[in-house]
Amino acid sequence: MEKDADGFYTPKADDTSPAATEEVKEEAKPAVPPSESASTDLLPSTFEVTVTLADQQADPNSPLYSAKSFEELGLNPDLLKGIYALGFSKPSKIQERALPLLLANPPQNMIGQSQSGTGKTAAFVLTMLSRVDFSKNKTQAICLAPSRELARQIMSVVVAMGKFTSVQTEYAIKDNLPKDVTRITAHIVVGTPGTMTDLLRRKVIESSEIKVFVLDEADNMLDQGGLGDQTLRVKNMLPRNPPPQTILFSATFPDQVRIFANKFAPNANKIELQKEELSVEGIRQFYMDCRNEEHKYDILVSLYQLLTIGQSIIFCEHRHTADRIAQRMTAEGHKVASLHGAKDAAERDSIIDSFREGREKVLITTNVIARGIDILQVNMVVNYDLPLMNERGNQRSNDTRPDVETYIHRIGRTGRFGRKGISINFVHDRRTWQQMEEIEKVLGKKIIRIETNDLDEMEEKMKKALK
Numbered sequence: 088m089e090k091d092a093d094g095f096y097t098p099k100a101d102d103t104s105p106a107a108t109e110e111v112k113e114e115a116k117p118a119v120p121p122s123e124s125a126s127t128d129l130l131p132s133t134f135e136v137t138v139t140l141a142d143q144q145a146d147p148n149s150p151l152y153s154a155k156s157f158e159e160l161g162l163n164p165d166l167l168k169g170i171y172a173l174g175f176s177k178p179s180k181i182q183e184r185a186l187p188l189l190l191a192n193p194p195q196n197m198i199g200q201s202q203s204g205t206g207k208t209a210a211f212v213l214t215m216l217s218r219v220d221f222s223k224n225k226t227q228a229i230c231l232a233p234s235r236e237l238a239r240q241i242m243s244v245v246v247a248m249g250k251f252t253s254v255q256t257e258y259a260i261k262d263n264l265p266k267d268v269t270r271i272t273a274h275i276v277v278g279t280p281g282t283m284t285d286l287l288r289r290k291v292i293e294s295s296e297i298k299v300f301v302l303d304e305a306d307n308m309l310d311q312g313g314l315g316d317q318t319l320r321v322k323n324m325l326p327r328n329p330p331p332q333t334i335l336f337s338a339t340f341p342d343q344v345r346i347f348a349n350k351f352a353p354n355a356n357k358i359e360l361q362k363e364e365l366s367v368e369g370i371r372q373f374y375m376d377c378r379n380e381e382h383k384y385d386i387l388v389s390l391y392q393l394l395t396i397g398q399s400i401i402f403c404e405h406r407h408t409a410d411r412i413a414q415r416m417t418a419e420g421h422k423v424a425s426l427h428g429a430k431d432a433a434e435r436d437s438i439i440d441s442f443r444e445g446r447e448k449v450l451i452t453t454n455v456i457a458r459g460i461d462i463l464q465v466n467m468v469v470n471y472d473l474p475l476m477n478e479r480g481n482q483r484s485n486d487t488r489p490d491v492e493t494y495i496h497r498i499g500r501t502g503r504f505g506r507k508g509i510s511i512n513f514v515h516d517r518r519t520w521q522q523m524e525e526i527e528k529v530l531g532k533k534i535i536r537i538e539t540n541d542l543d544e545m546e547e548k549m550k551k552a553l554k
């Protein structure tokens with residue numbers, strides 16, 4: 088798999104063989120040479136045992152497990168070629184379970200849940216590509232995501248998987264189309280709800296032939312008071328008789344959203360996770376006990392070496408915090424970037440692309456990229472500020488409860504598809520302590536303390552967690 092100029096994955100034309108031997112090295116010997124490890128996204132390691140992706144996919148308890156092959160899932164040969172060109176050899180559990188239901192006729196709605204980084208995108212992208220009639224120049228599938236960064240990433244998967252088809256695609260994201268555009272005929276349109284609403288309302292996208300409607304990060308897209316209203320507006324502009332197949336995917340579906348999701352996608356096939364299954368095994372969760380806000384900054388700076396072993400994402404509550412930290416660190420000679428929703432579209436695209444390509448190693452950001460973003464080299468996530476419910480549009484502004492769903496998504500930016508990753512929470516007072524304890528309780532998983540004053544121990548623990 089290669090990255091194109093935008094830093095997105097593009098299949099190699101001549102590489103259609105399944106990458107059956109792709110390995111996620113847990114404990115391997117000898118160390119993988121850097122060039123090799125870079126090309127396969129493996130973690131270099133010096134330990135004894137090798138745990139391969141194939142092993143994980145053979146373990147029935149793993150979310151990557153599957154008993155079947157892609158051939159058995161009834162996909163068309165052009166799409167199979169696309170899948171193999173991407174280096175996928177076997178489906179993951181969610182792909183194996185969801186695809187036969189998604190592709191069956193008559194089409195049925197789906198509410199699908201699976202842990203972060205387990206391959207939900209391929210499941211809905213393959214459904215969109217399977218249902219499009221390429222001989223018709225009409226929009227037939229639309230997909231909504233909560234951020235332009237995620238919409239662009241999903242599009243890169245549509246293009247890569249559809250490489251051997253004649254699929255035409257278009258974005259519905261801000262500042263991407265000429266203002267006077269009058270007609271979009273692309274088969275598949277991927278975007279954010281505001282721009283999608285605008286294009287449908289102005290009939291730039293003609294909705295009569297739309298037969299698949301996907302919400303990625305569906306719980307976020309249906310969050311009432313947040314994106315939910317706009318998403319509903321889009322739905323109301325889609326055909327009613329018959330309505331499109333509606334597909335909702337996320338790693339999290341809090342109870343109150345699930346009720347709405349059932350109305351939004353009636354009679355859906357459902358794939359659900361139990362609460363104790365939500366966290367990803369490969370992500371080791373730590374915390375650091377900081378003295379105060381300023382100490383958080385000092386600790387972050389002292390972590391810089393570790394943050395740049397692979398790539399890391401630092402999550403802050405506010406845009407201004409992200410900018411301030413980035414400015415200070417830059418002034419002190421560190422190389423970091425900041426990304427948030429107040430930046431303009433072109434700048435956002437160039438920052439995320441640069442991070443994807445590995446030109447930046449540390450990205451300081453807000454919840455804007457908490458969900459969906461898939462960058463395999465990210466092996467560390469720092470919750471500089473813990474996520475709180477009041478960051479969600481629909482919550483009381485003085486609500487200081489932790490936002491456990493956002494926490495799950497944030498830490499899920501690492502540990503993708505069987506890889507190892509680390510998350511570190513900064514706690515600095517009684518309130519943040521209690522918030523972290525609540526996260527621990529909900530996830531049923533211990534978050535381990537790392538001393539802030541012993542850099543060697545810190546490094547040791549972290550390196551061990553990544554092996």
Ligand SMILES: Nc1ncnc2c1ncn2[C@@H]1O[C@H](COP(=O)(O)OP(=O)(O)OP(=O)(O)O)[C@@H](O)[C@H]1O
Pocket residue numbers: 174175176177178179182201202203204205206207208209337338458459460461463499503504
């Ligand atoms: N069958 C497969 N074999 C190998 N790699 C796969 C397979 N399916 C998906 N992947 C890879 O796994 C990574 C994670 O997939 P994806 O982004 O779809 O996860 P997700 O479940 O949507 O996660 P999130 O909940 O964070 O959005 C991607 O890099 C993708 O290319």
